[in-house]
Amino acid sequence: MNSLKNTLHIALVGNPNSGKSTLFNSLTGLTQKTGNYAGVTIEKHVGKFEFNGTSFSVTDLPGTYSLFPKSLDEEVACKTILNTSTDKLDVIVIVADATNIKRHLLLATQLIDLKIPCVLALNMIDEAEKQNITIYKNDLENLLGIGVVFVNSRKKTGLEELKSEILKAKISDSIFYNFEKQLKLFPNLKSYKELIDLQFTCDDELSKLIKQFEKEDNISRFYKLNYIIAKCVKKPEQLNKSITQKLDSFFTHKFFGFFFFFLILFIVFQFVFFVADVPMTWIEESFAAFMNFTANSLPKGELNDLLVNGVLAGISGIVVFVPQIALLFFFITVLEDTGYMARASFILDKVMQKFGLNGKSVIPMISSVACAIPSIMSTRTISNWKTRIITILVTPLISCSARLPVYTLIISIMFKDEHMIYGFNYKGIVLMGMYLLGFGAAFLAAFILKFILKTKEKNYFIMELPVYRMPQWQTVGMLVLKKVKLFLFNAGKIILAISIVLWFLTSHAPSNVFTQLEEKALVLNTPTDVLNAQKLEHSYAGIFGKKIEPLIEPIGFDWKIGISLITSFAAREVFVGTMATIYSSGDSDNTETLREKLASEKDSVTQSPVYTTAVCWSLLVFYAFAMQCMSTLATTYSETKHWKWPFIQLVFMSVLAYGSSFIVFNLLK
Amino acid sequence: MTLDQLKLGQTAIVQEFTDDFLSLKFIEMGCLPGEIVKVVNIAPMQDPIAIEVSGYVLSLRKQEASTVVVTLLNDVVLNKTN
DSSP states (O other): OOTTOSEEEEEEEEOTTSSHHHHHHHHHGGGOEEEEOTTSOOEEEEEEEEETTEEEEEEEOOOOSSSSOOSHHHHHHHHHHHOOSTTOOSEEEEEEEGGGHHHHHHHHHHHHHTTOOEEEEEEOHHHHHHTTOEEOHHHHHHHHTSEEEEOBTTTTBSHHHHHHHHHHOBOOSOOOSOHHHHHHHOTTOOSHHHHHHHTTTOOHHHHHHHHHHHHHHHHHHHHHHHHHHHHHEEOOSSOOOHHHHHHHHHHTOTTHHHHHHHHHHHHHHHIIIIITHHHHHHHHHHHHHHHHHHHHHSOOSHHHHIIIIIIIHHHHHHHTTHHHHHHHHHHHHHHHHHTHHHHHHHHHHHHHHHTTOOGGGHHHHHHTTTOHHHHHHGGGGOOOHHHHHHHHHHGGGSOOGGGHHHHHHHHHHHOOTTOEETTEEHHHHHHHHHHHHHHHHHHHHHHHHHHHOOOSSOOOOOEEEOOOOOOOHHHHHHHHHHHHHHHHHHHHHHHHHHHHHHHHHHHOOSTTHHHHHHHHHHHHTOOHHHHHHHHHHHSHHHHHHHHTHHHHGGGTOOHHHHHHHHHTTTOTTHHHHHHHHHTTOSOTTOHHHHHHHHHHOBOTTTOOBSSOHHHHHHHHHHHHHOOOOHHHHHHHHHHHOOTHHHHHHHHHHHHHHHHHHHHHHHHHO | OBGGGOOTTOEEEEEEESOHHHHHHHHHTTOOTTOEEEEEEEOTTSOSEEEEETTEEEEEOHHHHTTEEEEEOOOOOOOOOO
């Protein structure tokens, strides 16, 4: 151990479902920080703790089954372990499930062969005891050549012992890999680590050879493990897993399985759309009040305007989504933590497969009802490249929560509350129809992409079905907190930047047009809201809106809608605010007055209503399909690491939106 | 016979694999020649299936299961417990 170093860098490494995250939370508590691994949006969780005068920096690596990665997050885990630069790891804590020790030890033997100091934390030791599994610690330590600690990360037992073992960690004398075979196949490689390193840089020819070695080596590891298990573990013949089995027969049942899945969806939607509405309104009102206060208490002028209508308006537009995103992540984390998500994937895989997706696409598809950004980020668990790209490309078609205010406004222009059919409210039916339209379009696009995208890669769906567990509320809370933070900072930056640009475009005009308007208003005694509308019309945004009018006329939009289309590129819901400014309803929160203004808006020449049914439907369809979200495009780029994919996404969604609106408008006109 | 042909509740021993790429994944998941596997669940639309192997449950598609050659251990077909 390097005693000169003041901080010891350790990493938690283990299979998925080994209770790694819970152990990480128990060790580091509130010191955790979430960042990203260089170049990828895979979250990097780092925390710290002190023990016996030494400070520890802990990294919780993504779960992996072996050092031969088969998905993106496994690759990140492996590369971090192999890293030999300045922030290299001093000790690896191997986390293994004591109830399923054999498979978990495969990775352990590979890590030992890297000749890095290791400690084995046998997690969920209480459950192993309940199942009458006895593990002989000393024998296991001797055979593996590293310290072994029994841990229960949920009840936080064994943690002190683990910490002191980490301080004593040493490089094992045991060797598990087949060095004779390696020497024969790769005479130039001097260690197992060099072989593991090689797989990331080698050509196809060599890669085949490595795969051949991997297969034989892993088989021989399991033979060695069979011996180790026989010596060190005593377990009853018949394992008692009846609770999981009973729950499975319900959750994967032909009828109840699907019923339960849709029930859960229903509950999640209720919370995301109705319960979240309360804190969202509260946030909006607080921000509005604060903006008002700032505008009035600071000296008037350009800077004041930028701060209030650029910066604060931008931050408000981000923060307002926090309740929805937090609630959504809360449900998803609980469903994953309990083991239910794996069952949802299990029962839906067959259907998803028909559309070029797989069971693991279910989570991203559901998340995108709140926001496409976290949903694109959650596709990283999909190991198949083609499936992952298809999922990323189509999820933004699913109606996210930013479209909701737009839908609500336009639908309320077309229908009144008293419009009922068989006791159901028309508005509600149309709104539900819009969501179905989004899902339908996403599946259709996936189905088409399935035939377009070509890949040599095998499409497989081999997944562990973990035992059901009660959720760990502390872990859930931490995860939700981290995801919300990540959303605030990642998406937030872009939304904020765009709202500042938009502020400039809407509040500035060429030469001194604004001064002239103001002087005229002074003479004619024009009300402020009308003056604001005039200003917007002559601003840069207004000029752009008029410039694109010929382009959007075929789908029924005028330049006023054009301005809103431009401003919606920051975030779709900005549409409502922009329309409020254009139609000078003065108060953007009051949709009711805006609705009336829009409904009674007449064409200046023909005097016919502007917002006809055809225009409204065209707008609805356009907002359902158009890619009006910079942050989503940026996320697609950072997840795929190629500008090709956000570009394709932008083009196909724009074409789809324009084409559909064109058809809808001309059919209803 | 291959793994996808097993009925619910049937137990078999893994013999070999017919797909190189998938075999790597199977082995790393502890499903290797000599292991005993048991079909414990079949999804509502008959695909994927779930097998018990090495002390835990693994889900896989029938198409993937068809690359695993197995020998049947018994012919006892248990009824699904529901």
